Amino acid sequence: xxxxxxTNLSLSIxxxxxxxxxxxxxxxxxxxxxxxxxxxxxxxxxxxxMRLLPDLARLSGSVHLDGAELTDRTEPQMCAIRxxxxxxxxxxxxxxxxxxxxxxxxxxxxILIHKAMPRDKxxxxxxxxxxxxxxxxxxxPLSRFPHELSGGQRQRVVIAMAIALRPKLLIAxxxxxxxxxxxxxxxxxxxxxxxADYGMGLLMITHDLAVVADMAxxxxxxxxxxxxxxxxxxxxxxxxxxPYTRMLFEASGHTVTLPDAPAETPLLQVQNVVRDYxxxxxxxxxxxxxxxxxxxxxxxxxRGERLGLVGESGCGKSTLTRAILGLEQVQGGQIxxxxxxxxxxxxxxxxxxxxxxxxxxxxxxxxxxxxxxxxLVTEPxxxxxxxxxxxxxxxxxxxxxxxxxxxPDDARKYIHExSGGQRQRxxxxxxxxxxPDLILFDEAVSALDVSVRxxxxxxxADLCRSxxxxxxxxxxxxxxxxxxxxxxxxxxxxxxxxxxxxxxxxTNPQHPYTKSLIAAAPVLPDLGQLKRSLDHA
Amino acid sequence: MLRYALKRLLSLILSxxxxxxxxxxxxxxxxxDPASFMLGxxxxxxxxxxxxxxxxxxxxxxxxxxxxxxxxxTGDFGTSYTYRTSxxxxxxxxxxxxxxxxxxxxxxxxxxAFPAGIYAAARRGKPGDMAVMGATQLGIAVPNFWFAMMxxxxxxxxxxxxxxxxxxxxxxxxxxxxxxxxxxxxxxxLPQGAILAxxxxxxxxxxxxxxxxxxxRAKGLSRRQxxxxxxxxxxLIPVLTIMGLQFSFLLAGAIIIEQVFFLPxxxxxxxxxxxxxxxxxxxxxxxxxxxxxxxxxxxVDLAYAAVDPRLRART
Numbered sequence: 136x137x138x139x140x141x142t143n144l145s146l147s148i149x150x151x152x153x154x155x156x157x158x159x160x161x162x163x164x165x166x167x168x169x170x171x172x173x174x175x176x177x178x179x180x181x182x183x184x185m186r187l188l189p190d191l192a193r194l195s196g197s198v199h200l201d202g203a204e205l206t207d208r209t210e211p212q213m214c215a216i217r218x219x220x221x222x223x224x225x226x227x228x229x230x231x232x233x234x235x236x237x238x239x240x241x242x243x244x245x246i247l248i249h250k251a252m253p254r255d256k257x258x259x260x261x262x263x264x265x266x267x268x269x270x271x272x273x274x275x276p277l278s279r280f281p282h283e284l285s286g287g288q289r290q291r292v293v294i295a296m297a298i299a300l301r302p303k304l305l306i307a308x309x310x311x312x313x314x315x316x317x318x319x320x321x322x323x324x325x326x327x328x329x330x331a332d333y334g335m336g337l338l339m340i341t342h343d344l345a346v347v348a349d350m351a352x353x354x355x356x357x358x359x360x361x362x363x364x365x366x367x368x369x370x371x372x373x374x375x376x377x378p379y380t381r382m383l384f385e386a387s388g389h390t391v392t393l394p395d396a397p398a399e400t401p402l403l404q405v406q407n408v409v410r411d412y413x414x415x416x417x418x419x420x421x422x423x424x425x426x427x428x429x430x431x432x433x434x435x436x437x438r439g440e441r442l443g444l445v446g447e448s449g450c451g452k453s454t455l456t457r458a459i460l461g462l463e464q465v466q467g468g469q470i471x472x473x474x475x476x477x478x479x480x481x482x483x484x485x486x487x488x489x490x491x492x493x494x495x496x497x498x499x500x501x502x503x504x505x506x507x508x509x510x511l512v513t514e515p516x517x518x519x520x521x522x523x524x525x526x527x528x529x530x531x532x533x534x535x536x537x538x539x540x541x542x543p544d545d546a547r548k549y550i551h552e553x554s555g556g557q558r559q560r561x562x563x564x565x566x567x568x569x570x571p572d573l574i575l576f577d578e579a580v581s582a583l584d585v586s587v588r589x590x591x592x593x594x595x596a597d598l599c600r601s602x603x604x605x606x607x608x609x610x611x612x613x614x615x616x617x618x619x620x621x622x623x624x625x626x627x628x629x630x631x632x633x634x635x636x637x638x639x640x641x642t643n644p645q646h647p648y649t650k651s652l653i654a655a656a657p658v659l660p661d662l663g664q665l666k667r668s669l670d671h672a
Numbered sequence: 673m674l675r676y677a678l679k680r681l682l683s684l685i686l687s688x689x690x691x692x693x694x695x696x697x698x699x700x701x702x703x704x705d706p707a708s709f710m711l712g713x714x715x716x717x718x719x720x721x722x723x724x725x726x727x728x729x730x731x732x733x734x735x736x737x738x739x740x741x742x743x744x745x746t747g748d749f750g751t752s753y754t755y756r757t758s759x760x761x762x763x764x765x766x767x768x769x770x771x772x773x774x775x776x777x778x779x780x781x782x783x784x785a786f787p788a789g790i791y792a793a794a795r796r797g798k799p800g801d802m803a804v805m806g807a808t809q810l811g812i813a814v815p816n817f818w819f820a821m822m823x824x825x826x827x828x829x830x831x832x833x834x835x836x837x838x839x840x841x842x843x844x845x846x847x848x849x850x851x852x853x854x855x856x857x858x859x860x861x862l863p864q865g866a867i868l869a870x871x872x873x874x875x876x877x878x879x880x881x882x883x884x885x886x887x888x889r890a891k892g893l894s895r896r897q898x899x900x901x902x903x904x905x906x907x908l909i910p911v912l913t914i915m916g917l918q919f920s921f922l923l924a925g926a927i928i929i930e931q932v933f934f935l936p937x938x939x940x941x942x943x944x945x946x947x948x949x950x951x952x953x954x955x956x957x958x959x960x961x962x963x964x965x966x967x968x969x970x971x972v973d974l975a976y977a978a979v980d981p982r983l984r985a986r987t
Binding site: 185187210211214215216217218219222223225227230231232233234235236237244245248249280282293296297 | 882883884886887888889890891892893894897901902905906979980981982
């Protein structure tokens with residue numbers, strides 16, 4: 136008998152079938168990963184086990200924890216099980232903690248609701264648990280508040296709350312998706328060691344196959360609320376039976392071929408750029424201190440070249456992007472596009488600014504929901520002195536939409552009628568419509584499912600051939616940068632620590648920081664090698 | 673926390689200084705000499721001059737500003753042009769009605785709003801929520817003087833539990849004073865409480881959708897426990913803002929209710945002073961109200977910091 140047995144679990148909300156006959160099990164000390172794309176029902180499977188579902192949800196099938204049926208428990212009985220027998224860790228550490236309570240109180244709360252003990256005893260226990268998850272007392276006293284911690288540290292606090300009572304089962308829903316690669320590696324190590332120490336079962340929900348391959352003993356692949364394939368990690372990967380599993384795997388490691396970059400003529404020149412932010416005064420009359428977000432950065436982007444920019448959150452990537460776009464004034468150095476400064480006086484030069492466009496990460500937040508697509512994609516026209524009107528405007532819209540694989544008719548629709556991947560296509564159409572010399576992609580594929588991401592990467596490679604694009608591709612996702620760029624910059628604490636041909640930087644990194652980044656990034660296993668090792672066994 | 677409080681205090685003092693300058697000079701540039709206004713058009717020039725000297729109008733504007741501010745700091749607001757009595761005394765008497773009334777009304781509105789707002793948020797979309805929302809809709813839509821008249825009709829005329837108007841004074845004892853302010857306070861509190869309940873409800877609903885509420889439930893807290901332990905305090909910030917605004921309004925904006933209940937409050941004083949061109953009274957009351965508003969904002973700022981540790985850190 137396993138620790139957790141989920142049998143024929145079905146869930147419907149408002150007559151919509153969310154889960155159909157989901158069956159899998161988790162043994163004590165075992166790590167089981169549930170994977171699939173958004174909408175596959177993987178998160179709701181976890182919530183169904185916890186019975187934290189919307190009011191209108193109807194659940195059938197059975198969930199056994201340690202031999203006891205959970206689906207017929209009353210809500211108060213479930214409250215006694217949550218936190219004590221099943222702990223849960225969530226995706227977004229920045230918002231998973233109550234901002235007005237100290238971390239000590241929040242960890243001790245898990246203990247106090249399940250165990251009758253004095254508060255100081257519970258706080259003592261909270262201290263031990265925080266020590267265990269790598270938050271030592273000298274730097275992380277119980278009185279700390281969440282806003283004083285980084286994302287990785289907050290996730291450790293959430294883990295501490297989840298394991299404070301040593302539950303039999305830990306559910307982790309995309310626990311590292313919002314974290315940097317190096318932090319991700321540390322958190323995954325922590326989870327693994329907790330499973331080994333406490334003999335817990337770990338049910339991990341993740342969309343990242345590379346993480347799955349590295350972590351899990353067994354994999355459950357889900358699509359549209361159904362389990363399509365399940366098995367031991369190595370066997371399943373070596374012999375993927377379901378076409379969806381194969382598609383997921385291929386899309387995760389999707390590579391594209393870019394046309395050769397033309398001869399070197401500089402397009403964007405960033406010379407000794409410095410960007411300082413004023414910090415709030417610490418003393419009334421003392422001069423304000425500064426935080427240097429971008430420190431003496433120089434590089435050249437040649438026409439037709441695809442340049443990548445990688446680094447962890449807070450390294451200055453976004454600040455540099457805004458400076459290049461002329462959205463912020465720099466304190467030192469200059470940024471030239473086609474030989475002309477982006478910034479003249481105290482604002483961006485329109486004539487220079489119209490030569491570049493940007494595509495942002497969030498396909499949901501970067502459009503005005505009240506405008507139709509034709510108005511959205513023609514927004515860059517305000518940069519032109521004589522924007523096309525009438526038929527010329529309609530032709531430009533139709534051409535841009537067709538170029539990104541949409542139909543000219545889509546121009547009359549509103550943005551909510553499109554999926555995430557289609558929205559990102561519209562964002563690209565918006566960037567293309569004035570035929571810019573340079574496009575900045577700021578984490579442009581990070582929010583997309585792997586299959587959609589693969590399609591967008593293909594689209595970019597195609598556009599590269601038909602439009603002679605030059606781009607700066609900013610991302611924390613090393614595997615994407617590796618395939619979509621010719622050259623790469625590695626940024627750390629506001630400085631460029633390494634730059635070079637993408638392939639040579641990845642195969643032979645020079646700077647210790649680049650090495651640690653690449654080492655921390657989870658990679659998909661080599662299937663050939665996997666098969667051979669299984670055959671030997 | 674102390675730094676935060678000191679910083680807020682400094683900004684309070686600066687705001688007061690700026691406000692006093694603006695009030696003084698705006699009212700001073702208004703045409704018309706109070707002395708000749710008081711004595712009428714047939715007054716002798718030397719009588720006017722004598723009165724000007726008596727009122728302290730014969731010195732430079734700067735000097736008069738300094739005298740005015742200095743007077744206020746020592747509790748001397750000057751003499752009313754119309755009544756020839758000390759403004760400090762006039763305001764003092766009125767304040768002893770308006771301030772307790774405002775506090776009384778605010779307390780009542782909080783007592784109505786918090787339970788109603790929390791109850792409605794916890795039962796979103798259910799009959800209980802709809803009932804609260806319907807009632808608050810009425811409370812906002814119906815003017816407070818209508819409530820006042822209904823209350824008088826029911827509790828003063830029919831049931832004879834309360835007097836129909838007037839204020840007995842605090843020398844009759846705390847209980848008697850509060851008793852005579854009860855109907856006005858209720859009529860002021862009903863619309864304010866309805867607004868506050870809606871703010872509480874929507875603020876709490878926002879918080880209920882936050883990730884940390886889900887974390888709290890995953891720990892094993894029931895819906896109710898999660899709401900009280902993690903929801904309410906986080907929902908307080910917008911509620912405190914509205915409460916601050918409401919208190920400032922209640923202090924001087926109660927003029928219609930004062931009129932309905934024949935209460936000698938600040939609202940009526942200002943109204944009378946404006947009608948009789950008693951500029952120095954207007955000036956003083958306005959300054960006092962500005963002071964009250966700024967002080968309330970200061971207290972609200974401190975309350976924010978008490979509720980939210982992130983503000984304490986951001987000095």
